[in-house]
Amino acid sequence: MQSIKEIQEEIIDEFAMFEDWEERYQYMIDLGKDLPLIDDQFKIDDNIIKGCQSKVWVHAELNDDKIAFTADSDAIITKGIIAILIRTFSNQHPKAILEADTDFIDAIGLKEHLSPTRANGLVSMIKQLKMYAIAYQTQLD
Amino acid sequence: MLNLKKIRADFPILSRKVNGKPLVYFDNAATSQTPQQVIDVIVDYYSNYNANIHRGVHTLSQEATDKYEAARQTIQAHFNAKHAYEIILTAGTTESINLVASGFASILQKGDEIIVSALEHHSNIVPWQMLCEKTGAILKVIPMNLEGELEMDSYTQLLSNKTKLVFVNHISNALGTINPIETIIEQAHNVGAAVLIDGAQACPHIKPDVQALDVDFYVTSAHKICGPTGVGMLYGKQEWLEKLPPYQGGGEMIDQVSFEKTTYAGLPHKFEAGTPNISGGIAFGAALDYMNAIGFDNISEYENELLKYGTKELLKIEDLKIYGTSKNKTSVISFNIKGIHPYDIGTLLDKMGIAVRTGHHCAQPIMTFYNIPGTVRASFAFYNTKEEIDVLVNGVKKAKMMLS
Numbered sequence: 001m002q003s004i005k006e007i008q009e010e011i012i013d014e015f016a017m018f019e020d021w022e023e024r025y026q027y028m029i030d031l032g033k034d035l036p037l038i039d040d041q042f043k044i045d046d047n048i049i050k051g052c053q054s055k056v057w058v059h060a061e062l063n064d065d066k067i068a069f070t071a072d073s074d075a076i077i078t079k080g081i082i083a084i085l086i087r088t089f090s091n092q093h094p095k096a097i098l099e100a101d102t103d104f105i106d107a108i109g110l111k112e113h114l115s116p117t118r119a120n121g122l123v124s125m126i127k128q129l130k131m132y133a134i135a136y137q138t139q140l141d
Numbered sequence: 142m143l144n145l146k147k148i149r150a151d152f153p154i155l156s157r158k159v160n161g162k163p164l165v166y167f168d169n170a171a172t173s174q175t176p177q178q179v180i181d182v183i184v185d186y187y188s189n190y191n192a193n194i195h196r197g198v199h200t201l202s203q204e205a206t207d208k209y210e211a212a213r214q215t216i217q218a219h220f221n222a223k224h225a226y227e228i229i230l231t232a233g234t235t236e237s238i239n240l241v242a243s244g245f246a247s248i249l250q251k252g253d254e255i256i257v258s259a260l261e262h263h264s265n266i267v268p269w270q271m272l273c274e275k276t277g278a279i280l281k282v283i284p285m286n287l288e289g290e291l292e293m294d295s296y297t298q299l300l301s302n303k304t305k306l307v308f309v310n311h312i313s314n315a316l317g318t319i320n321p322i323e324t325i326i327e328q329a330h331n332v333g334a335a336v337l338i339d340g341a342q343a344c345p346h347i348k349p350d351v352q353a354l355d356v357d358f359y360v361t362s363a364h365k366i367c368g369p370t371g372v373g374m375l376y377g378k379q380e381w382l383e384k385l386p387p388y389q390g391g392g393e394m395i396d397q398v399s400f401e402k403t404t405y406a407g408l409p410h411k412f413e414a415g416t417p418n419i420s421g422g423i424a425f426g427a428a429l430d431y432m433n434a435i436g437f438d439n440i441s442e443y444e445n446e447l448l449k450y451g452t453k454e455l456l457k458i459e460d461l462k463i464y465g466t467s468k469n470k471t472s473v474i475s476f477n478i479k480g481i482h483p484y485d486i487g488t489l490l491d492k493m494g495i496a497v498r499t500g501h502h503c504a505q506p507i508m509t510f511y512n513i514p515g516t517v518r519a520s521f522a523f524y525n526t527k528e529e530i531d532v533l534v535n536g537v538k539k540a541k542m543m544l545s
Contacts, residue, residue: 021492025488076481077488
């Protein structure tokens with residue numbers, strides 16, 4: 001199994017191939033479109049993270065000591081970033097999720113989307129992923 | 142005819158680049174850009190006569206006071222208020238509204254009614270809701286139609302002798318609709334109600350005459366009219382301003398203070414507690430001078446041209462829908478493309494150097510009415526050009542292609 005750090009480095013390498021913002025964003029849009037849909041039963045108000053601009057839904061489950069995340073958004077670029085975050089954090093041990101950072105987003109030129117003032121729900125989404133990790137870690141302890 | 146080349150040269154920010162592209166600034170309804178003439182006034186204040194006003198005997202204080210009061214007179218003349226003391230300088234539209242709402246807390250009785258419109262910005266909804274909670278007054282809403290216009294028949298029916306206040310924006314920030322405020326004011330007065338008009342979106346485009354309108358309160362912000370942020374105005378008829386209690390206590394607003402009793406200063410100082418935004422107030426006056434030199438007739442005629450051109454060109458894009466289609470509207474185009482979230486379009490446009498606003502524009506009830514999460518809003522000012530609209534239209538086409 002790849003570690004979070006390894007996945008993040010892989011993503012940085014992928015993005016390094018793009019020559020301009022258009023290629024980068026087109027890739028994110030495609031990632032957003034390909035993001036596996038969240039099960040409708042989990043796309044409920046309890047799982048919603050409200051941003052001023054776009055909404056994000058997150059659901060988490062513990063399988064074999066690892067957390068599986070699914071998520072969705074009503075905006076496709078937000079969804080693309082969710083796809084990247086899920087690829088990094090899903091199917092990882094809670095402890096690894098708690099220890100991980102999101103600095104790689106900066107390295108792939110998408111820092112502005114994780115600004116707390118951007119109000120797209122992504123900063124709160126990362127907080128939520130970590131909250132799930134804390135909760136499941138407590139269960140495992 | 143406007144001399145666009147000369148006008149654009151007045152605004153240093155218009156020559157900067159964003160994300161490597163020349164800036165196309167179409168977020169004017171949120172804030173306008175500032176011409177060098179106004180920037181110079183702020184620099185001049187801090188460089189040459191920065192001092193606290195109204196109480197110093199020294200030269201700097203006298204000069205600052207003179208300029209500040211001269212700005213008040215410029216504002217008075219611009220809005221055609223009867224007296225300079227009917228112009229209260231505030232931190233902006235929101236503070237002006239809160240000042241009036243807070244004053245009415247001591248006037249309204251339980252069961253009194255106040256009316257707002259469905260086209261309001263949050264800052265012209267929330268203060269009144271808070272007022273209703275405090276006083277037991279009831280909030281009624283004038284509904285809107287699909288074009289984004291107020292249903293005036295419903296308004297007439299809402300009015301009664303219980304109505305004490307009516308609050309409507311002159312022009313809607315989210316849709317650009319120009320409301321028929323003359324009729325709204327006249328009908329409210331017929332039942333003895335006072336009217337507050339929120340002119341934040343109107344003042345960049347037209348020159349309101351508060352005496353001709355016979356409006357009781359008119360509020361606006363300087364930063365929408367080429368002035369700085371953090372300063373605005375409340376116009377109130379003298380009899381209303383005398384009736385309302387002071388908003389905040391502090392220096393400037395008093396006449397005599399002892400621990401037994403304080404008597405308040407006269408207008409306008411009664412409502413201007415503490416040291417005001419002095420350079421902001423002076424620059425507010427300079428901004429009005431700047432716009433009046435260009436002329437509001439010229440401005441609105443040209444902006445109308447931009448609106449027509451932008452509407453025509455944007456509508457050529459398949460699946461693009463414009464919200465707010467009243468014949469009476471200013472240069473604001475709020476739109477969506479079917480199946481695409483406004484946030485995505487705004488994000489890609491920003492990459493192309495185009496500044497638009499996306500989201501609910503602090504007018505959630507309007508978005509709920511249309512059942513949409515928000516819109517993309519392009520708002521044009523007199524310093525924008527048709528060429529810039531072409532850049533926007535091509536940008537939207539490109540964003541649509543990338544997102545579809």
